[in-house]
Amino acid sequence: xxxxxxxxxxxxxxxxxxxxxxxxxxxxxxxxxxxxxxxxxxxxxxxxxxxxxxxxxxxxxxxxxxxxxxxxxxxxxxxxxxxxxxxxxxxxxxxxxxxxxxxxxxxxxxxxxxxxxxxxxxxxxxxxxxxxxxxxxxxxxxxxxxxxxxxxxxxxxxxxxxxxxxxxxxxxxxxxxxxxxxxxxxxxxxxxxxxxxxxxxxxxxxxxxxxxxxxxxxxxxxxxxxxxxxxxxxxxxxxxxxxxxxxxxxxxxxxxxxxxxxxxxxxxxxxxxxxxxxxxxxxxxxxxxxxxxxxxxxxxxxxxxxxxxxxxxxxxxxxxxxxxxxxxxxxxxxxxxxxxxxxxxxxxxxxxxxxxxxxxxxxxxxxxxxxxxxxxxxxxxxxxxxxxxxxxxxxxxxxxxxxxxxxxxxxxxxxxxxxxxxxxxxxxxxxxxxxxxxxxxxxxxxxxxxxxxxxxxxxxxxxxxxxxx
Amino acid sequence: xxxxxxxxxxxxxxxxxxxxxxxxxxxxxxxxxxxxxxxxxxxxxxxxxxxxxxxxxxxxxxxxxxxxxxxxxxxxxxxxxxxxxxxxxxxxxxxxxxxxxxxxxxxxxxxxxxxxxxxxxxxxxxxxxxxxxxxxxxxxxxxxxxxxxxxxxxxxxxxxxxxxxxxxxxxxxxxxxxxxxxxxxxxxxxxxxxxxxxxxxxxxxxxxxxxxxxxxxxxxxxxxxxxxxxxxxxxxxxxxxxxxxxxxxxxxxxxxxxxxxxxxxxxxxxxxxxxxxxxxxxxxxxxxxxxxxxxxxxxxxxxxxxxxxxxxxxxxxxxxxxxxxxxxxxxxxxxxxxxxxxxxxxxxxxxxxxxxxxxxxxxxxxxxxxxxxxx
Ligand SMILES: Cc1cc2nc3c(=O)[nH]c(=O)nc-3n(C[C@H](O)[C@H](O)[C@H](O)COP(=O)(O)OP(=O)(O)OC[C@H]3O[C@@H](n4cnc5c(N)ncnc54)[C@H](O)[C@@H]3O)c2cc1C
Ligand code: SF4
Ligand code: SF4
Numbered sequence: 001x002x003x004x005x006x007x008x009x010x011x012x013x014x015x016x017x018x019x020x021x022x023x024x025x026x027x028x029x030x031x032x033x034x035x036x037x038x039x040x041x042x043x044x045x046x047x048x049x050x051x052x053x054x055x056x057x058x059x060x061x062x063x064x065x066x067x068x069x070x071x072x073x074x075x076x077x078x079x080x081x082x083x084x085x086x087x088x089x090x091x092x093x094x095x096x097x098x099x100x101x102x103x104x105x106x107x108x109x110x111x112x113x114x115x116x117x118x119x120x121x122x123x124x125x126x127x128x129x130x131x132x133x134x135x136x137x138x139x140x141x142x143x144x145x146x147x148x149x150x151x152x153x154x155x156x157x158x159x160x161x162x163x164x165x166x167x168x169x170x171x172x173x174x175x176x177x178x179x180x181x182x183x184x185x186x187x188x189x190x191x192x193x194x195x196x197x198x199x200x201x202x203x204x205x206x207x208x209x210x211x212x213x214x215x216x217x218x219x220x221x222x223x224x225x226x227x228x229x230x231x232x233x234x235x236x237x238x239x240x241x242x243x244x245x246x247x248x249x250x251x252x253x254x255x256x257x258x259x260x261x262x263x264x265x266x267x268x269x270x271x272x273x274x275x276x277x278x279x280x281x282x283x284x285x286x287x288x289x290x291x292x293x294x295x296x297x298x299x300x301x302x303x304x305x306x307x308x309x310x311x312x313x314x315x316x317x318x319x320x321x322x323x324x325x326x327x328x329x330x331x332x333x334x335x336x337x338x339x340x341x342x343x344x345x346x347x348x349x350x351x352x353x354x355x356x357x358x359x360x361x362x363x364x365x366x367x368x369x370x371x372x373x374x375x376x377x378x379x380x381x382x383x384x385x386x387x388x389x390x391x392x393x394x395x396x397x398x399x400x401x402x403x404x405x406x407x408x409x410x411x412x413x414x415x416x417x418x419x420x421x422x423x424x425x426x427x428x429x430x431x432x433x434x435x436x437x438x439x440x441x442x443x444x445x446x447x448x449x450x451x452x453x454x455x456x457x458x459x460x461x462x463x464x465x466x467x468x469x
Numbered sequence: 470x471x472x473x474x475x476x477x478x479x480x481x482x483x484x485x486x487x488x489x490x491x492x493x494x495x496x497x498x499x500x501x502x503x504x505x506x507x508x509x510x511x512x513x514x515x516x517x518x519x520x521x522x523x524x525x526x527x528x529x530x531x532x533x534x535x536x537x538x539x540x541x542x543x544x545x546x547x548x549x550x551x552x553x554x555x556x557x558x559x560x561x562x563x564x565x566x567x568x569x570x571x572x573x574x575x576x577x578x579x580x581x582x583x584x585x586x587x588x589x590x591x592x593x594x595x596x597x598x599x600x601x602x603x604x605x606x607x608x609x610x611x612x613x614x615x616x617x618x619x620x621x622x623x624x625x626x627x628x629x630x631x632x633x634x635x636x637x638x639x640x641x642x643x644x645x646x647x648x649x650x651x652x653x654x655x656x657x658x659x660x661x662x663x664x665x666x667x668x669x670x671x672x673x674x675x676x677x678x679x680x681x682x683x684x685x686x687x688x689x690x691x692x693x694x695x696x697x698x699x700x701x702x703x704x705x706x707x708x709x710x711x712x713x714x715x716x717x718x719x720x721x722x723x724x725x726x727x728x729x730x731x732x733x734x735x736x737x738x739x740x741x742x743x744x745x746x747x748x749x750x751x752x753x754x755x756x757x758x759x760x761x762x763x764x765x766x767x768x769x770x771x772x773x774x775x776x777x778x779x780x781x782x783x784x785x786x787x788x789x790x791x792x793x794x795x796x797x798x799x800x801x802x803x804x805x806x807x808x809x810x811x812x813x814x815x816x817x818x819x820x821x822x823x824x825x826x827x828x829x830x831x832x833x834x835x836x837x838x839x840x841x842x843x844x
Binding site for chain 1: 484485487488489491492493494495506525526528529530531532533535536537538670671672673680681
């Protein structure tokens with residue numbers, strides 16, 4: 001591999017900023033079409049591929065079952081799912097385009113050497129709609145990097161893009177920082193695939209206020225939104241609510257960045273959740289957890305100090321996926337309050353009031369059962385059982401940020417749209433940096449990878465074509 | 470809580486993995502882990518012996534070092550695995566042999582070879598020992614067949630007893646005591662072990678120098694394992710020829726024992742050499758280098774048996790035959806003695822773990838204890 005400084009001095013057909021799914025799909029496609037491609041990745045090699053490292057699956061429409069996907073998932077059904085979660089905040093043309101192209105992803109990923117996990121006996125709960133990467137997102141990325149390497153794509157790690165030279169919507173060159181120096185890198189086309197700004201706490205604070213200081217970032221520390229910011233400042237049209245982000249409730253003991261999937265907690269529906277003042281604040285049993293975990297991020301964010309505690313008793317401890325951190329265990333409510341540094345009298349009062357309001361019912365975690373409270377504010381509408389069988393267990397919760405929605409506007413050729421609505425001739429975007437075009441709100445498991453791969457491929461192909469003409 | 474740091478570390482990792490589960494399609498370890506919520510020593514020893522050390526879950530892990538979770542499953546499980554061997558040693562007093570295993574095995578082998586050389590020199594007339602012999606019974610002019618059969622039969626029997634006792638201890642430790650291996654599960658385990666199903670990282674091959682998977686270790690392991698089996702079969706057929714038909718070794722080049730022995734010998738030369746090379750070039754971050762001696766001693770022993778066996782075959786009509794026979798028999802004898810106290814046991818316990826896994830898959834976890842027949 002040539003020295004980075006030598007690579008930076010060459011003139012490239014396509015420069016790709018980012019190192020995740022979207023960036024690699026673009027790089028592979030551009031190189032496949034014969035273009036010379038340089039990828040600059042802000043992270044060191046181990047952390048390459050931002051949030052893609054943490055992913056599990058991708059969603060794709062398909063007309064029939066195959067070795068992995070357990071049944072057909074028609075385009076129309078995916079469209080309806082998307083419409084439902086976004087509440088209509090989606091560009092129909094781009095969304096339908098994404099869905100139509102998602103059908104090719106299965107074969108495409110296989111051809112790149114990505115492997116999928118068979119759903120033995122339908123054990124994976126999204127086995128029909130989502131294809132699960134064998135070994136997870138990092139395994140998938142490793143395959144894409146191997147493929148890109150074989151196609152001659154050059155990658156420089158520890159190389160954040162820090163500046164863009166754009167004239168009238170035309171990309172000229174980029175500034176890349178590496179080894180304490182700045183390099184000016186020239187290319188005929190540019191693909192921005194550098195993710196969102198979820199790891200940029202300052203930026204999050206602009207939207208959320210000082211509370212954002214207490215947020216945990218589930219993914220990479222390198223998605224600081226520098227490329228997004230540069231593009232918006234250079235006059236690329238924006239899309240998506242700048243004040244929104246996908247926030248779930250995760251274990252408060254998770255690391256500040258990169259805790260990933262293993263910090264999730266699935267115990268909320270089995271108990272109650274109290275805030276720092278020992279008060280309940282929302283219906284813990286409103287719906288199945290997979291349908292509710294994304295609102296709990298916001299709920300916890302709205303509590304004092306952005307912290308809450310899920311409390312269950314010994315009857316529920318084995319009912320959910322084991323957690324990475326051990327529960328905080330206590331033989332009495334007073335002991336538990338002491339361990340959580342909560343006011344013991346308050347906590348006892350909350351739990352006793354709750355227990356008193358629980359109506360008899362037949363407990364069934366697999367259904368929206370009839371175990372509920374009566375006369376509480378807020379009520380717990382399902383799975384309500386008294387918290388009365390010691391030992392008691394608690395898990396602390398904090399908001400965990402998955403991704404942000406703000407992005408750059410693109411057309412179906414992945415071309416960035418400039419203010420004034422003209423598409424840029426040589427600037428393309430793919431992945432989270434433009435996902436807001438399709439997913440303006442909410443979340444549909446696996447759609448992030450789909451958008452990244454579909455638009456990554458288009459961006460790569462278009463950029464390669466532009467460079468060769 | 471746990472007896473060793475390695476067990477404590479494995480417990481920590483299994484908790485992380487059990488909350489993550491991204492690797493569940495790679496091998497048997499993760500599905501077995503998912504059936505449990507907490508990990509006692511026996512569970513960890515079971516999982517560790519189930520692991521084939523393919524390395525896939527290290528390169529696929531988003532929490533591998535330098536991530537602060539520092540998840541390194543292959544390395545940790547390999548430490549637990551080698552630590553487990555001593556636990557099951559029979560008699561227990563010999564467990565320390567696993568501590569400095571390379572040295573122990575080298576000493577036994579050296580003594581054994583030396584004993585045969587001196588023994589031959591003492592009991593056999595020098596003229597007989599250093600001259601060329603031809604035809605049936607040539608070997609037995611140097612060492613009488615009955616002596617050979619008794620000596621090796623006894624050593625082998627001892628090894629079998631010690632291995633069976635070790636296996637029983639393993640079976641009880643992994644929580645399977647009280648359950649009996651079942652036919653279908655044993656057959657499944659034979660197929661899985663025979664193909665090294667779980668050495669392929671879920672289908673891509675195992676990780677060696679870097680994240681580029683290859684399948685070389687599997688090929689070399691096959692050469693070693695099937696070479697070993699062929700040599701064993703060669704000995705059995707020869708013994709059968711001897712007692713059933715009264716045909717005495719050496720046999721002709723195209724006889725069954727010699728063909729099996731030759732193929733086996735080639736396997737035992739090529740396989741261990743390849744494995745040794747793979748061991749040297751393999752990325753050390755995912756392997757447990759502290760047990761290097763044990764691994765090398767085992768490979769060297771197999772190589773020595775294979776190489777001296779082949780030499781004996783090629784040079785059996787020359788005056789070197791006597792010396793080579795002594796050296797070859799010395800290595801084989803030393804191998805028999807050390808089988809229960811060296812890396813050989815890895816195959817036994819891994820096989821046991823595979824049987825256990827097949828039972829859990831078939832019957833659920835915990836595996837129900839067999840019903841006692843009413844008296
Ligand atoms: C814990 C977790 C689990 C998830 N699970 C799933 C899932 O199962 N399925 C799914 O579809 N989605 C999932 N997502 C969402 C998914 O990760 C994203 O939608 C997807 O990774 C976006 O891909 P991308 O290539 O656009 O961005 P990323 O994969 O985040 O890549 C962005 C890249 O840009 C680099 N970068 C940032 N700034 C710069 C710069 N200035 N210069 C150069 N490079 C830069 C980063 O280092 C990074 O490599 C999950 C997210 C998280 C956090
Ligand atoms: S090895 Fe890493 S990626 Fe695999 S299951 Fe364990 S924690 Fe998850
Ligand atoms: S090293 Fe291979 S066999 Fe061992 S646990 Fe990891 S994936 Fe499974």
